[in-house]
Amino acid sequence: MSPEHNHSYGANKSALLSRLKRIEGQIRGIQKMIEDDRYCVDILTQLAAVKSATHQVALNLLDSHTHHCVKEALTNGTDGEEKIDELMDVVRKFTKG
Amino acid sequence: MSPEHNHSYGANKSALLSRLKRIEGQIRGIQKMIEDDRYCVDILTQLAAVKSATHQVALNLLDSHTHHCVKEALTNGTDGEEKIDELMDVVRKFTKG
Amino acid sequence: MSPEHNHSYGANKSALLSRLKRIEGQIRGIQKMIEDDRYCVDILTQLAAVKSATHQVALNLLDSHTHHCVKEALTNGTDGEEKIDELMDVVRKFTKG
Amino acid sequence: MSPEHNHSYGANKSALLSRLKRIEGQIRGIQKMIEDDRYCVDILTQLAAVKSATHQVALNLLDSHTHHCVKEALTNGTDGEEKIDELMDVVRKFTKG
Numbered sequence: 001m002s003p004e005h006n007h008s009y010g011a012n013k014s015a016l017l018s019r020l021k022r023i024e025g026q027i028r029g030i031q032k033m034i035e036d037d038r039y040c041v042d043i044l045t046q047l048a049a050v051k052s053a054t055h056q057v058a059l060n061l062l063d064s065h066t067h068h069c070v071k072e073a074l075t076n077g078t079d080g081e082e083k084i085d086e087l088m089d090v091v092r093k094f095t096k097g
Numbered sequence: 098m099s100p101e102h103n104h105s106y107g108a109n110k111s112a113l114l115s116r117l118k119r120i121e122g123q124i125r126g127i128q129k130m131i132e133d134d135r136y137c138v139d140i141l142t143q144l145a146a147v148k149s150a151t152h153q154v155a156l157n158l159l160d161s162h163t164h165h166c167v168k169e170a171l172t173n174g175t176d177g178e179e180k181i182d183e184l185m186d187v188v189r190k191f192t193k194g
Numbered sequence: 195m196s197p198e199h200n201h202s203y204g205a206n207k208s209a210l211l212s213r214l215k216r217i218e219g220q221i222r223g224i225q226k227m228i229e230d231d232r233y234c235v236d237i238l239t240q241l242a243a244v245k246s247a248t249h250q251v252a253l254n255l256l257d258s259h260t261h262h263c264v265k266e267a268l269t270n271g272t273d274g275e276e277k278i279d280e281l282m283d284v285v286r287k288f289t290k291g
Numbered sequence: 292m293s294p295e296h297n298h299s300y301g302a303n304k305s306a307l308l309s310r311l312k313r314i315e316g317q318i319r320g321i322q323k324m325i326e327d328d329r330y331c332v333d334i335l336t337q338l339a340a341v342k343s344a345t346h347q348v349a350l351n352l353l354d355s356h357t358h359h360c361v362k363e364a365l366t367n368g369t370d371g372e373e374k375i376d377e378l379m380d381v382v383r384k385f386t387k388g
Contacts, residue, residue, distance in 0.1 A: 024319060024322075040352055040356035057338060058335055059188070065332065067178070069331060081168075084163050087163065091191075093336065095188070114228055121221045134204075137263060138283075141287075145252065147248050155238055155241040159238060191242055257379050260375050261375050265365055269366065269368065289350070
């Protein structure tokens, strides 16, 4: 796949970037909590929030990727099977049983 | 979707059924452990194994479904978008962040 | 740990067994759906339900184990550290990132 | 719990902070990939890595919290039950079935 391709997230680019910016801020916040010797459970709660937010960003991106890149490859009859294999690899990464 | 459809798991039907049979046996085994007052951690280990085996069966079925039903719908230009929405709903069920 | 020990789930034994009985029935139901060539996504939805029900049984058992066995070992000053290591192993099994 | 308490992660503070610094860098890297219109699947792979790294940090912190704060509360006979309830809430957050 060339480094740039007609990506599926074009329309949501700024929304995607602002959510990632927020996650970046959350992680800096957790570092501050540790420097301030904050209670472990409060830190763990923030780590769970970062994990969950990252997961949501991934699901949105997976949704737009499937509706665009996978669909396009299948309807054009180009590399459809390869795209499905790729899709399943991503699903396995995000669904460790 | 009619109750019977040209399902994607036809070729693996017996393999799928025997794996589910094994999971059924594992669940009965856990009930026996509880009746025998077995140690909680040993029971928890078996429950983790059932969860993981169930997850693997689902991933295999998801893989064949995507390579057949979703692909077919997209290449025939029938209900491709609906199939992708359905696929993403399943992925969300199996990837609770 | 001896095969029988003063387990923590004594009081909930029948509730635990009946939930596992139900999961066993769900798995038999999924086998029937496959024999009847049912639609993949309907089967995947049932597999997600089995996974989730198994997970809930495990969380309940983990809760009672921690409130009894782990607590007892720590308050009696017996094998507290070992019990905590065991507890973390179980948590790792159920939280594959 | 007072904002500062004799936290359990004292000894690993710098290791914890450097791992979080790395995760922060990974998140910035993902933002750069999106700005550069990189392929969705490459971005999804990085998001999975962030999730997994965050999960590991949490497991380490949970381990030291249980071996120190929970153990201390139980052996001193102070708020042991409350600490176990707190622990189980955290486990539930990190094990969404």
